[in-house]
Amino acid sequence: MYLSLIAAALADSSVRSLSQQEELPLLRDHLLRLDRTSRRDRFHGFMDDSFIERYAEKCANDGTTIIAFFENGEVRGAAELHPPDQSPDSLPEIAFSVESSVRRRGVGSILFRKLISEARAKGYKSLRITTGAQNDAMRALAAKFGAQLVFRHGESTGTIDLTKYDQADVARSWTESTVSGMRAVVAFNRAYRRMLLRMAGAAGPEWGAS
Numbered sequence: 001m002y003l004s005l006i007a008a009a010l011a012d013s014s015v016r017s018l019s020q021q022e023e024l025p026l027l028r029d030h031l032l033r034l035d036r037t038s039r040r041d042r043f044h045g046f047m048d049d050s051f052i053e054r055y056a057e058k059c060a061n062d063g064t065t066i067i068a069f070f071e072n073g074e075v076r077g078a079a080e081l082h083p084p085d086q087s088p089d090s091l092p093e094i095a096f097s098v099e100s101s102v103r104r105r106g107v108g109s110i111l112f113r114k115l116i117s118e119a120r121a122k123g124y125k126s127l128r129i130t131t132g133a134q135n136d137a138m139r140a141l142a143a144k145f146g147a148q149l150v151f152r153h154g155e156s157t158g159t160i161d162l163t164k165y166d167q168a169d170v171a172r173s174w175t176e177s178t179v180s181g182m183r184a185v186v187a188f189n190r191a192y193r194r195m196l197l198r199m200a201g202a203a204g205p206e207w208g209a210s
């Protein structure tokens, strides 16, 4: 029991790009964990497992870059940077998904900043994002990074001008990752204290008093 408590206490998080070999299993499993509403928001209505499996396979083989947020070894969030040659006007498309268990903790924002660094490193000048008109979370996230969204054919679509981003933004990306690491440390300390209290309770008053 104490070992599992310690394992829970050692919960950690990190953000990095997936290698091509990792993309299929890790991206697929993350996307399959999305609930119905999230799948609808992410895939504009396509929700069945077989669609998601085919989608992850395509990403693994078409040069899509996946930046992943890991927690306890599982991918809980992903930012997708699709190659420009897949869109008619050669603008790289981007997309995001964060599992509901880790939402509104800044994961989407950390992924967005990493994606911008990655896109700039590839020499891209502009990115396109498309989301459902009712998707308040994605609209808020996109607006935070300067996307000008326009409502068209039931969707909101917009571009992000990467020439506006500079080294200061990259530095902020590092700070956010560090803050995320600090949150994990705080979580560790809390869990460790809880573990000690439980052990003290199980061992009786003498153990607790020592």
Ligand SMILES: CC(C)(COP(=O)(O)OP(=O)(O)OC[C@H]1O[C@@H](n2cnc3c(N)ncnc32)[C@H](O)[C@@H]1OP(=O)(O)O)[C@@H](O)C(=O)NCCC(=O)NCCS
Residues within 6 Å of the ligand: 038, 039, 041, 042, 043, 094, 095, 096, 097, 098, 099, 102, 103, 104, 105, 106, 107, 108, 109, 110, 130, 131, 135, 136, 137, 138, 140, 141, 144
């Ligand atoms: C959109 C999504 C990626 C946001 O991820 P997240 O980790 O919760 O995002 P963050 O915590 O970084 O929040 C980013 C901003 O959006 C705001 N926000 C998040 N959820 C919101 C909501 N439901 N309503 C309004 N604003 C919201 C946050 O307040 C934050 O703004 P702030 O930094 O100024 O406070 C996540 O909700 C998701 O995966 N949704 C399902 C899939 C999807 O819709 N994908 C988009 C298709 S491309």
